[in-house]
Amino acid sequence: MRHPDFPSSLAVPSSWHARLRLRFAVRAGRTAMVERRHEGPLRVQKPLYPEGEICHGVVLHPPAGVAGGDLLDIDIAVEAGAHAVLATPGATKWYKSAGRDAAQHVRIDVAEGARLDWLPQENIVFDDARARIATDVVVAPGGSAIGWDAVVLGRLASGERWASGSLWLDTHIGAPGQPLWIEQSHFEAGSPLRGAVAGMDGLPILGTLWAVGPGATQDLAESLAERLPYQPALRAGVTCLAARAQAQPMLLVRVLGRDMEAVRHLMIDCWQTLRMPIHGVPARPLRLWAT
Numbered sequence: 001m002r003h004p005d006f007p008s009s010l011a012v013p014s015s016w017h018a019r020l021r022l023r024f025a026v027r028a029g030r031t032a033m034v035e036r037r038h039e040g041p042l043r044v045q046k047p048l049y050p051e052g053e054i055c056h057g058v059v060l061h062p063p064a065g066v067a068g069g070d071l072l073d074i075d076i077a078v079e080a081g082a083h084a085v086l087a088t089p090g091a092t093k094w095y096k097s098a099g100r101d102a103a104q105h106v107r108i109d110v111a112e113g114a115r116l117d118w119l120p121q122e123n124i125v126f127d128d129a130r131a132r133i134a135t136d137v138v139v140a141p142g143g144s145a146i147g148w149d150a151v152v153l154g155r156l157a158s159g160e161r162w163a164s165g166s167l168w169l170d171t172h173i174g175a176p177g178q179p180l181w182i183e184q185s186h187f188e189a190g191s192p193l194r195g196a197v198a199g200m201d202g203l204p205i206l207g208t209l210w211a212v213g214p215g216a217t218q219d220l221a222e223s224l225a226e227r228l229p230y231q232p233a234l235r236a237g238v239t240c241l242a243a244r245a246q247a248q249p250m251l252l253v254r255v256l257g258r259d260m261e262a263v264r265h266l267m268i269d270c271w272q273t274l275r276m277p278i279h280g281v282p283a284r285p286l287r288l289w290a291t
Contacts, residue, residue, distance in 0.1 A: 015069035031055035068097025103132035118147030144213030207255035
């Protein structure tokens with residue numbers, strides 16, 4: 001079930017509207033990609049099975065960047081008993097937009113008894129970009145999902161600062177009809193919060209990892225917290241959001257950092273720690289991460 005007001009936040013004129021619809025279901029004892037529809041420059045590679053019955057897919061956006069007016073629209077559905085792992089081969093670049101908004105909207109539905117790992121690489125927000133990044137996740141009771149996103153403000157490797165532009169991060173995670181966590185963030189490049197101790201404290205990278213499922217307990221959060229760093233250039237914290245009636249418990253990991261490689265390694269380490277308690281499946285690092 002999607003948040004009724006959510007799509008309106010992405011009502012921007014689009015010069016290139018790309019859509020991708022994926023559906024996973026159990027067929028002949030393993031998860032299969034039973035629906036794959038696309039329009040515009042969004043694709044998914046042939047399914048792979050490095051973990052036996054679990055279906056792995058790589059979402060491709062051949063232009064590699066999102067320009068002003070573009071909209072990427074991704075729908076993922078995982079049916080009962082299926083387990084899918086989805087990743088991207090590289091960072092998503094948000095280009096200078098000449099005053100026009102660009103947007104990506106990811107919708108994820110995980111059915112009862114289904115499992116999903118949503119593991120895209122980071123978003124890089126160029127100077128003068130106007131980026132709207134939205135994620136809408138619904139996990140049915142008995143299902144489980146782990147996912148993340150990371151945003152780099154500016155092309156750090158090129159020495160470019162994010163000196164002008166806007167960024168919207170809208171995230172809705174819940175069970176059918178019951179929100180667990182809703183966050184709507186709006187960053188202006190010149191905002192004093194970017195340098196404030198109570199804000200980003202001058203760090204240009206922010207990451208969020210969420211894990212939903214019966215295994216998302218307070219004990220697991222406390223165990224994970226012992227492994228998280230709190231350093232001047234890399235800091236993280238974890239929160240357990242207790243389950244409401246007929247809803248799912250959830251863990252939320254927030255990360256701030258100066259170096260994307262360090263942030264990436266930290267989020268991968270969190271995923272490896274959480275995968276067995278959340279999904280009941282041991283973690284196996286993706287081959288993409290070694291290339």
